Amino acid sequence: MAIQKSSHTFTKIHLKALRTNNFKILFALSFTMFINMFSFAQDIPKKKASIERSEKDTVTVKTDSIAVSELSNLEIEQDSTLTDSIKPKKELLDNKVVYHADDYTRFSKKDNKLYLYNNASIEYGDMNIKAGMIIIDHVKNTVYAKGIVDSTGNYTQKPVFKQASNEVEPDSILFHTESKKALIYNSKTAQGEGTVIASITKKENDSIYFLKNAKYTTAENLDDPEYYIKLRKAKIVPGKKIVTGLANLFIYDVPTPLGLPFGFFPQSETQTSGVIFPTFGENNTRGFFLQNGGYYFAISDYLDLAVMGDYYTNGSFGIRVENTYAKRYKFKGNFSFNYQSLITSERGFSDYAKNVIYNLKWSHSQDSKANPTSRFSASVNLGSSTYYQNSINQVDASSFLNNTLSSSVSYSKTFTGEPEVSLSLAATHSQNSQTQVINMTLPTLQASVGRIYPLAPSEGTKKGLIQNINLQYNVRGENQITTTDSLFFKKEMFEEAEIGMIHTIPLSTNFKLFKYLSMSASSTFNEVWTLKTIERSFDTDDREVIDNTVDGFDAYRTYNFSTSLGTTVYGLFSFEKKGKDPKIQKIRHVMRPSLSYSINPSFDQYYDTYEVVSADGLTSEDVSYTRFEESIYGAPNENFSSSLGISIANNLEAKVKDKDSTATEPKTVTLLNSLNFSTSYNFAGDSLKWSAVRVTGGTQLFNNKLSLNFGATLDPYALDNNNSKIDKFNIDNGGSLFRLTSANMTASWSLSSDSGGKDNKNQDGIERNVQSGGRDDDLFGVSQDFANEQIQDKKGKDDEEEKQNFYKFKIPWSLRLAYAVNYSNSTRQNEISSHSLMFSGDVDLTKNWTIGASSGYDLKNVGFTYTQLRFERNLESWRMNFSWIPFSTNASWNFFIGIKSSLLSDLKYEKRKQSDKSL
Structure with missing residues (x-):
């Protein structure tokens, strides 16, 4: 250790004779005295004792009004020197710098730089940089990041620059902490669904980037993309747009003539409106065409609309409107309407024809959490009967063989309580594309009262014949319309509408018989209302039967009785023997036989007769009929019926030894899901009392x-x-x-x-x-x-994993x-x-x-x-x-x-x- 000399640590002071000038000394003392007398604003005033506020005691102070007025006229002047006009020196960095490195962190006093090496990272405000090496220059206020070369000579730990929501992966980056500008070399930046690869990128601020010789692609292999759009010069506003100069398409680095002198790529993170480009083709008789071109309207996050059209050079055209909507936890659905005007041949020729077809589809479903007591749903598919057979839009190609169009729109409401009451309103539609017959109900009204047990105990379970007696009430009303495709939604369609209503009260009970038999009995009362009946007669001149419609309210009432008896029989066949372990261990046979008996009385009071006279006028015959024959709920029984129904349901399962040696139980294998036999015997029939046996x-x-x-x-x-x-x-x-x-x-x-x-x-x-x-x-x-x-x-994920394998x-x-x-x-x-x-x-x-x-x-x-x-x-x-x-x-x-x-x-x-x- 070196010892420093004392001369290096103490300063030598040399005394020299000073010259004096009395006049100048006296002037300096006088000026100093003057300054000290009048310049006292910089003194720090003494703090006065604080007065605590009293919440309980109040003191009333009387003041002289003259004194107050005088004080109010006084102007208090504030010394301008209280606020120092000299701004403090700005700190070197605006934000706190947090840095880390695995190998070393070194600060050079000479260069005033901080060096970070190996897995270095730095956080400065909303900026985050990770790289192999980072150099912070405190004089130039810059941050330089680059990768490092490993022992094998590979360039690794390339920088990852992230600011706010923007992330860039370049080879190296130079960032200025004051201006927020940066130079980025060989960067890869994700922009929406694509990636921008640029040799040089200039970051102007948080929202503007300038690029030179860049590539834009949606390929997954960014090192060797199968295609890209080359951008000579471009400006990027992250999350909003990319504006370019000359740009053209490259496929595997081979340029193509597909290009534009300038381009605009929207980068919105939300749905946006835009043009839908059509597809083109050729039809043998209608010429060249454009299909499914139009405009997409992004109305909101819950609603959109697409308007598309088709055009054929012979004058045929089509219009298609599609809409989807959704509201979370409420409902979702879609709507579409297709209209096509198809021209065959040319005007003036004998085979010239013009055909208009249309189709409307609507699907709506309500979330079960939206309202547990009410529900609205719709599934509509209606239009021209021959729409799918005649449509020439390829969207409808898969529906060419559809023979039936059906629709249903319904609303249901449940009123909770004892008993529960439910109400539903529905409109249905069924259309046959071959016969062009349309059946509709506009509307169908249904209401029901929940099951009531009038004789059940107030507490405990219901047991026996009496306690299980229950009844319900159901009502159903319909307005049925049968028409053809040519009269669809015309006034003639509503003239033949049939209206009716049926009230049903079922009364039933069930109980155990002899421990193993389940028996049930029921009786049903029906009342049918109708607004149209018929009056039948025989025209002797024209030799034909004539039905005259009678408008007005009419009703009939029927009832019936039925009972059933059933049980379940189990059979088990075991193949297990001592010393043997067969593959099929057991077979179980489940048989459910049942007998049912029903009585339908004769209601001949609702039947009338009309007389049919022979051609020679000598003989006549009375023919029975009922005025309710055309009721939508059918006519009452004229003949007494008493029948016995017999049915047997079977199910076969096998217990098979499991191939898995670790399994402790045999595996269940279904041999027959069902094998059913059914027939009936009519006691009241005069012949053919047995019905055919049906096997399924x-x-x-x-x-x-x-x-x-x-x-x-x-x-x-x-x-x-x-x-x-x-x-x-x-x-x-x-x-x-x-x-x-x-x-x-x-x-x-x-x-x-x-x-x-x-x-x-x-x-x-x-x-x-x-x-x-x-x-x-x-x-x-x-x-x-x-x-x-x-x-x-x-x-999917499996494809991504298999990508690395053969x-x-x-x-x-x-x-x-x-x-x-x-x-x-x-x-x-x-x-x-x-x-x-x-x-x-x-x-x-x-x-x-x-x-x-x-x-x-x-x-x-x-x-x-x-x-x-x-x-x-x-x-x-x-x-x-x-x-x-x-x-x-x-x-x-x-x-x-x-x-x-x-x-x-x-x-x-x-x-x-x-x-x-x-x-």
């Missing part, structure tokens, strides 16, 4: 992948030579015990290479099918609206089969009335290539049914689809390629070719 059953096999259902009708009576049923048993007529009159079987099988099953790739198209009233599968194909599906990324040697696939056969033999025709096989499947040829098909084969008529072939190529950031319907009146194909990102969804190419449906 179903089961699931192969781990519930195969669903099998079957049914058959067995008639005990024989047929005569004219194939008419006679009152003679078939076995007594030289035949078997029963005559098979009809049978049916359906099977559906879902297979896939994944034993655990996999989700259907076409789920989005299936949901559109269901919304249009079609099947809940893809056996009839799916929608070809690829433009709206491109933003739905179907890759592709599976087993090709993933899925197959869905549906088989149906129907047999008819009611009049000895002995034929297969229908026999078909439908199938749909997808095969992943590679990780990015998928092919699929939906088709069927009519085994009776020998021919393929509606067929659709699908091809899909996943191009990482892009998606390519091709769909082909090779034959049928809806034959067409559709090719699409576009970027998945919704931001660049208009960067696409789509080509469609449609056939001439008029053929």
